[in-house]
Amino acid sequence: MAKIVKNDHHLEKEYIEEKSQRPVCIAAFVAMAIVAALCGAGHMLTGSALAAFLAVAALVFGFVALAAGSLKSDDKAEILKSGIEGEMYTAHILAELPRGYTVVQDVHVTYDGRTSEIDNIVVGKTGVFVIETKNSKGTIIGDYDDKDWQQHKIGRGGTHYDKTLYNPVKQVNTHIFRLANYLRKNGVNTYVKGIVYFANPEATLHLSGETGDVPVFDYRHQNHMLDYIINNEQNLTDKQIKKTAALIRSSK
Numbered sequence: 001m002a003k004i005v006k007n008d009h010h011l012e013k014e015y016i017e018e019k020s021q022r023p024v025c026i027a028a029f030v031a032m033a034i035v036a037a038l039c040g041a042g043h044m045l046t047g048s049a050l051a052a053f054l055a056v057a058a059l060v061f062g063f064v065a066l067a068a069g070s071l072k073s074d075d076k077a078e079i080l081k082s083g084i085e086g087e088m089y090t091a092h093i094l095a096e097l098p099r100g101y102t103v104v105q106d107v108h109v110t111y112d113g114r115t116s117e118i119d120n121i122v123v124g125k126t127g128v129f130v131i132e133t134k135n136s137k138g139t140i141i142g143d144y145d146d147k148d149w150q151q152h153k154i155g156r157g158g159t160h161y162d163k164t165l166y167n168p169v170k171q172v173n174t175h176i177f178r179l180a181n182y183l184r185k186n187g188v189n190t191y192v193k194g195i196v197y198f199a200n201p202e203a204t205l206h207l208s209g210e211t212g213d214v215p216v217f218d219y220r221h222q223n224h225m226l227d228y229i230i231n232n233e234q235n236l237t238d239k240q241i242k243k244t245a246a247l248i249r250s251s252k
């Protein structure tokens with residue numbers, strides 16, 4: 001069984017922050033309600049039309065702020081939650097790799113002033129692998145060379161929903177470039193490979209074109225992903241594995 005190393009999870013932090021925004025929205029609404037009540041009292045005492053207008057305006061603004069803030073916070077929180085679940089599913093599968101492999105989660109790698117946030121990096125005798133997890137569901141359509149892919153799914157209420165998804169293969173190639181150069185800069189010359197994994201069981205892939213160096217796997221073919229890692233021809237020594245894993249864990 002592979003060793004799982006979990007760094008500080010940025011998605012979990014963002015998720016907690018987003019969930020904490022709801023009390024802020026409620027506080028804003030309460031504040032506006034108090035203002036509305038005071039203005040309403042002023043109108044009753046003085047008969048001022050301005051006070052009545054301000055009371056209504058404050059109450060309406062409070063409702064709008066509460067609704068907009070809550071919906072925005074909930075939407076982003078759901079996206080973050082989905083990302084966290086996808087990474088957890090992937091780590092659970094990667095843990096099935098043989099003993100001697102190390103899986104480092106949530107890695108930040110900086111090279112040439114730019115940073116990649118990498119979901120999982122596998123280090124073992126067969127090499128180093130960058131794994132980008134997508135927890136998208138629905139039908140994913142695209143070409144390996146396209147800049148964007150299309151996601152078609154049925155949203156809440158049974159309505160059809162279309163979304164543009166940045167090609168994760170290109171995203172992984174960027175991660176590979178930065179990680180390989182980061183390792184090389186620190187004395188480790190090794191070839192880095194990439195994988196895209198769609199973890200959601202409700203995802204169906206319709207991809208075209210040449211696969212290239214970055215294969216894409218889905219939930220139904222998770223074992224193929226493990227085979228791809230285990231059967232890679234690169235052969236790292238125990239010393240190289242240890243040094244590489246340590247560099248990845250210490251990267252910022």
